[in-house]
Amino acid sequence: MIFNFMLCFIFLSGALAEASVWAEDYVFSGESRPNPLNVSELQIDDYIKKGLIHTQKYPVITTGVLLPERPLRESIEGASSNIFKSIFINIFKSTFRIESFNDLFYWLGLLDYPMDESKIPYPESSRPDYLLGYSRINIEGTDLFTMSCATCHSGQLFGNPVLGMSKRFPRANEFFIKGVTASKYYESTVFKKFTGATEDELFYLERSLKNLNAVGLKMPQVIGLDTSLAQVALSLNKRESDEWATQSDHFEHSPRPDVLDHEPGDSKPAVWWNLKYKTRWLSDGSVVSGNPVVTNILWNEIGRGSDLKELQNWIETNDQKIKELTTAIFSINAPRIENYFKASSIDENKALAGEKLFNNACSKCHGTYTKNWSVKDYDDAPWAERIKNYKVDYPKPTKVVDVGTDPYRYTSMKSLEKLNRLKISKDYGVVIKSQKGYVPPPLVGVWARWPYLHNNSIPNLCALMTPPDERPKTFLMGEAIDKNKDFDFECNGYPLDFNAPLSWVKNEVYQTEKKGLSNSGHYKKIFTDKKGNEKFTQDEKTSLIQFMQTL
Numbered sequence: 001m002i003f004n005f006m007l008c009f010i011f012l013s014g015a016l017a018e019a020s021v022w023a024e025d026y027v028f029s030g031e032s033r034p035n036p037l038n039v040s041e042l043q044i045d046d047y048i049k050k051g052l053i054h055t056q057k058y059p060v061i062t063t064g065v066l067l068p069e070r071p072l073r074e075s076i077e078g079a080s081s082n083i084f085k086s087i088f089i090n091i092f093k094s095t096f097r098i099e100s101f102n103d104l105f106y107w108l109g110l111l112d113y114p115m116d117e118s119k120i121p122y123p124e125s126s127r128p129d130y131l132l133g134y135s136r137i138n139i140e141g142t143d144l145f146t147m148s149c150a151t152c153h154s155g156q157l158f159g160n161p162v163l164g165m166s167k168r169f170p171r172a173n174e175f176f177i178k179g180v181t182a183s184k185y186y187e188s189t190v191f192k193k194f195t196g197a198t199e200d201e202l203f204y205l206e207r208s209l210k211n212l213n214a215v216g217l218k219m220p221q222v223i224g225l226d227t228s229l230a231q232v233a234l235s236l237n238k239r240e241s242d243e244w245a246t247q248s249d250h251f252e253h254s255p256r257p258d259v260l261d262h263e264p265g266d267s268k269p270a271v272w273w274n275l276k277y278k279t280r281w282l283s284d285g286s287v288v289s290g291n292p293v294v295t296n297i298l299w300n301e302i303g304r305g306s307d308l309k310e311l312q313n314w315i316e317t318n319d320q321k322i323k324e325l326t327t328a329i330f331s332i333n334a335p336r337i338e339n340y341f342k343a344s345s346i347d348e349n350k351a352l353a354g355e356k357l358f359n360n361a362c363s364k365c366h367g368t369y370t371k372n373w374s375v376k377d378y379d380d381a382p383w384a385e386r387i388k389n390y391k392v393d394y395p396k397p398t399k400v401v402d403v404g405t406d407p408y409r410y411t412s413m414k415s416l417e418k419l420n421r422l423k424i425s426k427d428y429g430v431v432i433k434s435q436k437g438y439v440p441p442p443l444v445g446v447w448a449r450w451p452y453l454h455n456n457s458i459p460n461l462c463a464l465m466t467p468p469d470e471r472p473k474t475f476l477m478g479e480a481i482d483k484n485k486d487f488d489f490e491c492n493g494y495p496l497d498f499n500a501p502l503s504w505v506k507n508e509v510y511q512t513e514k515k516g517l518s519n520s521g522h523y524k525k526i527f528t529d530k531k532g533n534e535k536f537t538q539d540e541k542t543s544l545i546q547f548m549q550t551l
Contacts, residue, residue, distance in 0.1 A: 022429055024280075024289040027396050032276040034331050037323055044327065049121050051328025055163065057123045058135040058148040059321045060297060062314045064211035064304030068201035069136065069143040073101040075195055105131045108147075108171050111154060111161040120154075120163050132161055142200045147172065149296075152226060152269040157448060158340055158483045164272035164332035165448065168479065173227045176303075177217050183209050211305030213252045214238050218260065221516050223508050224456050224477060225266035229282075231303040233260050233415040243423040244308045258415050264516030265412025267454045273334040277367070277394040277442040283454040284410040285400045285439040290430030293326045298424050312424050334445025336388070337549050340483060343384035346546055351387065354547025357540055361526060365401055365440035367394035369551050387550040394442045402437030404521030409454050410435055447549040450493030451477070457512050457519035460493025461548065465527055465541045468520045472496060473512050478504035492545055 020026060021036055039047050077100055098104045110131035114120055122128060130136060133151035137144045152172055155165030186209060188202060216234020218227045237256040240246040267283050281287035287295055294315065301311045315322065352373070359368060370391040372378040378386050413434040419425050420432055438454055452458035459475045475496055480486040488495040512519040527535055536544065
């Protein structure tokens with residue numbers, strides 16, 4: 001009995017210690033916390049590797065949307081002289097505008113795995129034959145799939161997939177919408193006959209379709225943005241208002257009204273490499289406490305129509321996986337510009353001048369970045385080493401500032417406060433408090449995060465340093481595959497007007513005059529003095545950009 005009591009005491013002590021790390025009033029010491037759970041040096045590499053694999057192979061096997069791979073592949077790629085089967089296949093293809101199973105996931109924005117696993121460890125022993133973000137799960141001999149964290153948090157940077165980077169053109173929300181559209185044509189007898197689906201495959205498909213009835217859906221304002229938080233809020237409105245958000249036939253057909261029914265709340269997916277510097281989460285800092293990994297798992301599963309009692313049981317019995325995920329995500333580092341461009345592309349004199357301008361105008365909110373060039377030990381080092389960060393001093397605790405940028409994202413978070421009533425939220429200390437403004441993010445890796453602001457309304461850093469009424473009202477968007485054509489190095493971001501690649505003309509155009517897509521703010525008293533006069537010359541702005549590219 002004494003032994004059992006001691007075990008309970010040790011367990012509770014560990015749980016309380018971990019909870020305090022995510023408490024609202026917690027302030028960590030030191031520069032950052034790349035190892036927030038204090039995993040030992042002997043274990044941390046193993047935790048990180050396993051955690052990175054969890055980001056690719058979604059570990060929550062009770063997830064609400066878990067689809068049978070083989071029959072769905074057959075429904076897209078199967079060929080038949082049977083006219084009814086051909087009609088079924090053509091309906092699916094026309095809904096998604098695809099020709100093959102892989103096309104569906106290329107359309108979704110998933111990336112090919114790199115040829116070696118030095119940056120992204122393979123989930124299995126060899127390079128996967130599926131795409132990064134596609135999560136294949138085998139349950140008792142049945143191959144199933146869902147989408148993992150990497151679906152929205154792995155980006156493409158000049159032909160290289162980067163785990164932990166925002167996907168510039170995510171289509172996860174549209175994927176749900178198209179999936180619901182396609183499901184309207186589903187009839188189990190016909191599907192089984194045409195695809196040869198087993199009883200287990202039909203079970204998982206029909207379970208997923210049932211759960212999708214509890215999902216509230218909303219298209220983003222423009223490709224590149226994400227409405228996952230709106231999906232969570234609207235999904236809760238299709239459930240009971242009890243602590244388990246129990247599924248409800250009534251509310252699925254007649255959901256409670258919400259401001260997000262008619263107002264936008266879009267934002268870009270977040271980069272992971274900033275987490276280690278912060279103590280509150282999301283672009284507006286509205287998640288004031290709770291492990292962000294647990295928080296995101298909860299939100300993912302509400303947005304997939306999951307049973308929250310099943311989810312709570314999974315969380316309670318998979319503490320190790322959550323620790324591995326947390327350790328891995330907080331360990332992510334930003335891509336360095338000198339790994340993609342010659343270090344000599346950064347002019348030393350301009351970068352040094354830009355540092356002084358940055359410290360006077362930007363550091364109060366975004367932090368101070370001591371460079372290797374300021375440290376005596378690096379006096380004789382190559383420029384590629386001297387431009388690196390020696391120390392990052394980001395403000396503690398994490399603060400929220402209103403600098404006049406588009407408000408719809410932070411005002412919409414009021415709808416998410418209903419998450420606070422859930423038992424999982426209470427048990428794991430997840431608290432949502434809507435804010436007025438946004439978190440000025442750490443600027444480590446800012447060069448790779450274009451377009452800028454939470455709503456992607458600023459195409460490059462030159463535009464950010466331009467008075468709001470002179471910023472581009474529309475601009476073309478496209479992937480940065482060719483670093484010489486698809487990226488404006490001088491302005492750091494999308495090339496504009498006639499400098500944009502001709503192939504981008506077929507892409508969606510960003511329109512800043514649409515509600516929720518405003519490019520206003522982040523200028524007054526930052527780039528102007530108290531009287532409204534410009535602080536910086538054009539040359540000084542160029543120097544400021546050169547310094548920011550080294551962060």
